[in-house]
Amino acid sequence: MAPNLSVSLGSSLQLKNPIMAASGCFGYGVEYAEVVELSTLGGVVVKGLFLEEREGHPPERIVETPSGMLNAIGLQGIGVHRFIQDKLPTLRAHGATTIVNICGSTVDEYAELARILSDADGVAALELNISCPNIKEGGITFGCDLGGTHDVVARVRKATALPIIPKLTPNVTDVAAFARVAEEAGADAISLVNTFLAMAIDVDTQRPKLSNIVGGLSGPAIRPIAVRMVHQCRQAVQIPIMGMGGIMTATDVVEFMLAGAAAVQVGTANFVDPFIWPKLLSGLTDYLDRHQYRSAEEIVGTVDLAHSDVAWISS
Amino acid sequence: MAPNLSVSLGSSLQLKNPIMAASGCFGYGVEYAEVVELSTLGGVVVKGLFLEEREGHPPERIVETPSGMLNAIGLQGIGVHRFIQDKLPTLRAHGATTIVNICGSTVDEYAELARILSDADGVAALELNISCPNIKEGGITFGCDLGGTHDVVARVRKATALPIIPKLTPNVTDVAAFARVAEEAGADAISLVNTFLAMAIDVDTQRPKLSNIVGGLSGPAIRPIAVRMVHQCRQAVQIPIMGMGGIMTATDVVEFMLAGAAAVQVGTANFVDPFIWPKLLSGLTDYLDRHQYRSAEEIVGTVDLAHSDVAWISS
C-alpha cells in the first residue's frame, strides 16, 4: 500500500503531503498552474504581501554564488487587495492549499493583513514573514528581536483564527529561542529558514552586485545550516516545523524531516527545475516504501543520535 | 613597477602580502613546506592549539556539502609545548610568519597560552579562537557572548605584548557588536569568519554524517555571508580585519579586500588546490596592475556604495 503522505501542521492545518512551494520562489502560484497541478502540492506559499503595492528594488536583484543565489527583490508585490481579487480565485479554482506570506512595517500592519485575509475565501494559513533580510522597514527587525517576534505573533493571534506560522530568520545567535517565543505567543507552527544576509562585490566595477547592496542567500549552499537549525528548534518546541533551505532532491526532503520538519518548503530549486514537484513526491514515496514506513509522519524528527559518539577509545 | 603587496595589521604586525593560510587548514604549516615556500605567504596560521594534547573527535570528521564542507575535527592537536618544541623551529627555519591560533576552556587557559607563546621564538601574533563550533567546552561559548569575548581578549591583552587577533564566529545576530567589543578590549585586529554551525544527516542510516553530530561549514558556499560580515565590521571598528570564508580565487581575495579586509586567510581552498598560493599572489598582483594601484592597501574597504541605489524612478 502506498504510504500516507499527509501531515498535520497543528490542529487546523492538514496537508496532503509535506512538500510545499516556498514564498517568493513560486510567484503567486498562478504562474505555475500550467507547469504543475497545483492541487498536488502540499501547499503553495505565495510571494510576500504587504497591505499596499510595492515596486521592489531596481535590478540587479539576484546574483548567483557557489551553489546558491542572493536575492534582493525587495518584496515587489501587488498588495493584499489585488491578491485577493486577482490571484486567490485562480488558486482556489486549481484546488491549491494556499498559505499567504505577510509582511508589515508595523505590528498593526501584520494584524490588519491577518484580518483582511481571514475574511477571504481560500486561505489555508498565514506565514508571518518577520525575516526578510533585504527590506529596510519591518520584516527582519521583528525577526531578530525576541520581543518583536512575540509582539507580531501575539497580535496576529488575536486578529485571526487562521493557523499562523511565523517564519524565522537564520541570522540570529540562537534560533531556538525565537522558536520558543513564537510558540508561547500562540503560533500554530513555525517555518525556517528564511535567507542569510549576504553580499557580493563585482571586483571590476568595485560595486555591490545587487542594487540593494545586500541580499539573502538561498539554495543548497545553506542547507547544512538550515538542517542544524531545524534540528535545534525541534528540540526546543512542540509545535510543528516547516523546514527549508536548499532542498534540491527527495533525499534533502527526507533529511529535513529526519531533523524534525513536519513539512518542507522548496524555493530556489523551483528555479532550477520547475518540474521538480512530482520528482520530489515520488522520491519521498520511494524512500518511505524502501524503509517500510506507512506514513510520512513517522520519520519526523527521528534522526538517530545514539550512535554518534563512536566509543572507539574504550574498545 | 610591481605593486607593493605588504599590508600592516596594526602597529606591530607587518605582512609581506595579505594572503595567509587559515587555521586548521594548513596543519602546523610544516606539512606544506615541500609544496609552497612558506616564506612567500603573508602568514601561516597554525592549527588551533590547546595547552595540552587533544585527541579530537572520532571519524567521520568531515563531510562534503554543496560548494562547502562540514568539519568536526575537534581540535586534535599536539598541545602548545610540543608545538614550540617540534614545529616552531621548522617554521622559523623556513622563514614563515607564524600566527598561532589558541583555544582554551577557560579565560585562564587563553592567558596561560599567551604567556607561554610570548616566550617562544618565532611567533608573530596570536589568533584567539573563540569561535570553534564543534567542541563542547570553551571556544564558541566565549565567541557568542559579548562579555565572554571581552574577558578573553582583555585577559590575553594583559598576558602578552604579541599582537592579538580574536577570531569571530559568524553564528551571531550582530557580528559588528563583537568586533567592537574586541576592539575595546584591546585587540590589534580581528579575523572572521570561523565556520557556521551546521549538520548533515545520512538518510539511509538516519544518523548524522559527522560523529560529533554537528560541525562547521566552510568553503565557497559561505563566502557571500562572510563578505557581508567583513563589510559590517569594517564600518564598526578601526582595527584591521582579516577576512576569510570561501576564498577560492584571486578575485575572491579582492572581493574581501574591497569589503574591508586588510588581509585574508584561505582555508578550504588549500585542500582543493595546495598549489593555490602563487596563483592567488599573482592574481592579486595582476588585479592591482590592471587597475593601476601601487599597493594592496589602497583597495581595502573601497567598495563603492554610491551607485547602488539606481534612481530609476526619478529619471
Next chain:
Amino acid sequence: MLIDVDALVLSNDRLSPEYNVVRLAAAEIGASTEPGQFVMVRQGLSLDPLLRRPFSVFEILRDDNDRVSGISLLNKVVGAVTGMLFTIEPGQRLQCLGPLGQPFSVIKPPARAWMVAGGVGLAPFLTLAESLRSASTDTTLFYGGRSAGELYYLDKFESLGVRMALTTNDGSLGEAGLVTAPLKRELQALGEETPLRIYACGPTEMMRAVAALGHQYRYPSEVSLEQVMGCGLGGCYSCVVPIHEPGGQMNFVRSCLEGPVFPGDRINWNGIP
C-alpha cells in the same frame, strides 16, 4: 507547451575563440518555438553553477524530411555556463526548458522589417528572418561586430533573401563604426510613407540607441532585452524591466513573461543596469 528536454548535443561548431553554435536534439521545443523565444539551459547534476541560463533559439533544425528535429544555440563565452557550452562535446547532454517568453511580432508586407544585431544579439534573428521571409516581407539585417571574424552566418541570411548592412569596429568588413550609423542614415533617407518595423538585439546601449532612433523617426521598434534571469517562468521577479505604463505610470515588469521582446518605446532605459 513548455517542456524540459535533456537534449543530446548533436554538434558543436566553434566559430571563433568566443563564439560557437551548439545543435541539440530538442525537437519538441523546436516545433513550438516562435522567433525571439528562448530556452533556459543547464548541464548535469552539479549545483555549481546552480541556476539555468537563458539562450535565444538560434535555428530550428530540420531533418531530411523537413520535420523539426531540434534547435541550435548561438553562444558567446562570458562566464561559467557559456564557457561550458563552448567546450561541450557531441554525445553529452544539455537540459533545455522552453520555449519561453513573448516572441517578436512578424510584420507583413507592404511593411518592411529592419533587424539590428550587435554581436551575439544576432541569435534571435535567424528564426525571425525565416518567418519574415516566408511572409515575403522585405527584410534587412543591420549587423555589427568587432571585426570581420565576428560576423557569422552571413550566407545563411543572404540565402533567405535578407539585405545586409554590415559594420565592424575596425572596418575589416562592411562599414567601419557602429551599426547604428547605417541605420540612422537609412532612416533619414526613408520616405515618411514607408511602413517599417525595427527589431533590435545586442548590447543595451545599442538597443537604447535603436529605440531612440525608432522614436525619432516614428517607427515602431521591438527590442529583445538580456536581463539576468533566475527562473524564466515568472517565479522569482529577478528579470524586471522598468516600463512606462500606458497611464504614464512606471512599473517593473518581468521580462521572462512579458518580454524578452518589448516595444522600444516602453522601456525606461535609465533603469536598466
Next chain:
Amino acid sequence: MLIDVDALVLSNDRLSPEYNVVRLAAAEIGASTEPGQFVMVRQGLSLDPLLRRPFSVFEILRDDNDRVSGISLLNKVVGAVTGMLFTIEPGQRLQCLGPLGQPFSVIKPPARAWMVAGGVGLAPFLTLAESLRSASTDTTLFYGGRSAGELYYLDKFESLGVRMALTTNDGSLGEAGLVTAPLKRELQALGEETPLRIYACGPTEMMRAVAALGHQYRYPSEVSLEQVMGCGLGGCYSCVVPIHEPGGQMNFVRSCLEGPVFPGDRINWNGIP
C-alpha cells in the same frame, strides 16, 4: 615529488555498469609512484563537487619505448565524482595531484606475498604485483567479487605469474563465498616456517578479517585503508585512523600521511566507521 597535473584523458574502458578504467597522460606522476600510493583528483572549475577524491594508482602506463607515459585509475561508481569519472570522455581533462601516501613494502624472496582484494580493492595490487614479480617474489592474489562479471584484469595478473585464488558471492567464478575463506584455508595449510606477508585492500570488514587472520597465524599484514580524505596532504586531519601506538597508547593518525597502508595489527578496527 608531488605535482598537480591537468591530465588529458587518454581512454575510458567501461568494464561493467559500475567499473571502469581511466587512462591519463600524467607521466610525471607515473614515473615516481610506488605501489599503494594514490592521487587526489578533481575535474574542472565547478565548486560542486568541491573536494578532490583519492584514487589508487592502478597501472603505470608505458609507451612503445617503455618510458612511463601516464597512469590509470580503476574506478567504481558510488557517488558524484566516481559517477563523473565513469562518464568522462577521452579529450577531457582530470586534475591529478600525486603521488601521495606511504606505499606497500615490497617483500623479497624467499618470503611469499599474498594479496587479498575485495571489489575495487584490487586497485593498488597491479603495481604491487609488478614490483613483487620483478623481485621474483612468489605472489598470490586472493580476489573476491560479487560475481564473475566483477572480477577484472585476471589475465594481466596471470601474465605476471601471479597465482590466483578467486571467489564470488554467487559462485559464478572461482569458489562461492568470501575471499577470506580460501585465505584462511591456505593459512591453516601453511607450514610455520614459511615467511609470508599479507596485503589487503577492500571493504573494511574484509580487511579487518584479514588482519585478524594474519594476527592469528602470526604473519605480518599490510592493509590499505579507504578513509574519507579532505586534502591528502596532512592539512585537514579528516582521514584519521585509530592506531595502537607501540607504547600501548591509542592515537589518531592521518592516513594520508602515515597511510593509507598500515600494518593490520596497529589498527583499532572498532574505531573505524
